[in-house]
Amino acid sequence: MAVRLWRDLRTIKWSAWLGWQMESNWTNPFLFLLYSIIKPIFATFILVFMFVIITGGVEQDPTLFSYMFIGNAFYMFVAQVMFGVAYIVQEDRERFKTLKQVYIAPMSFYLYIVGRALSKMAITALAVVITLVFGIVVLGVDVDMLKVDWPLFISAMVIGLMCITMIGVALSGITFLTARHSSGINEGIAGLFYLFCGVVYPLSVLPSWGQTIGMALPITYWLELLRRTLAPLMDFEGISGLEEFTDIEILMFLAITTAMFYAVSLAIFGYADHLARKKGKLDMNSTY
């Protein structure tokens, strides 16, 4: 048991290191940093401009603005990590042609992908922090570091990131079966969370069936908890559509839905893996 645990931890450690090297060693650290943060920050700017164009300024509705800004900042983890993890299989298979070698190595391929996700998480964390600091200092997003509920924030972060990684691994399993250009699936799943989880607008804006879907997704609870813990003085509960639940209840919902998604992730990955081997798609190469 201990030997297996040690081996699994070693798999995660070295695949994270490999992921970091693959992500970053194509250029110098400054350029790499610039490339890593520009994309997500501009994604946030789009929403900020939309907000300013319609409302006339951040000060017109600071609660809604902070709601949008914090949600979008942390959604970077969903977009970057989940999408990035889903791309790992394609990258190893078709770009570097190393999937076969990695696959037959004496380790869990599932954990290999989890390890690769860690490096993406580290890079995304930097972009999230920079975006939040910009929002707090320049745009007046109301986060006071002294009032943050850190234990709850850290608990939510850990569970949420685990959840995002698991969904990413499930998507990477599906990628076993799809060609290089079919990134629409990953893009679409990310869009699903963006649409239904109250990332940039309150859940109550959605039609009732949309709210029901949102309530079944862990990202909804994750983002709600992060907002509440980071800016406890803001009345997010009043607009989010989750006002009837306490912080602890939301943490419980997050943990329960994450556990359910873990089971689904394992099942999807296992089935896709089996199907890919059966259909001979593990080494598929879509050259067109």
Added chain:
Amino acid sequence: MSDLVLNLRAIKGRAYPRAVGGLREPSWMFFDIFLPLLGIAAFIYYYRSLGAPEVYEGYVVIGGAMTAYWLNVLWSMATQFYWEKETGNLELYMMAPMSKMSVLAGMALGGMFLTSVRAISTIVLGIFIFDVRMSFSSPWLLVLAFLLTLLALYGLGMLFSSLYMLWGRGAWHLSNLMQEPIYLVSGFYFPVRELGFYVGIAASIIPMTLGLDSMRQLLFGDEANGLLPVWAELAVLTMLAVAFITAARYALRYMEFLGKREGRLVLRWQ
């Protein structure tokens, strides 16, 4: 065989796998058509939460549909020669007797076909689901604006493609970098004039900026808050198309020469 026939056959040959490749697995069409709509729907609900006028929902639908073309230009045109190098096809293209421009033209045509399926379905579904109202009062002008946008856009893709031919992984990262910043400055989700007249003019170097602006003016009238009159935007798009395609031709020739001289045409995984 005359050069013209050879090049036309090359265009057809390169376009064919793209068109057929897209239809090879029909279930993927579902994902390509419906899933991108989710992101567009999210922007529409965001506008609704802000209390935006209805016309902004139309901007999102048009911008979202055109996103497909920009992504296609970045990932299936610009980075394509880099990708061909990685997969070992580039040297085969170099050895074949046709013009490399015809390979790029074939890629563009095949890509346009595949992308149009996604873009048209996005617009149709957007109109029906979100009840977006558009006015098709000048359909021929709209078609002209659309075609000129595509011509200039894929011309830019051809130019990028030749530049990317020599690059390593930086090419991939650059394409990645050119998504959200271009969505912002080209006004994919709001009229580009809202960013300021001079920012809009500067962003017009990307054909999508004027293409989107002219199509919005034709579809939504005065509400579109256009950057320039439609005729001026079409004239600039024509100039951009000619300039990009001409530049691509020279850049391709120069980069091929440079690649051969420096031995980088077949250098993989750099």
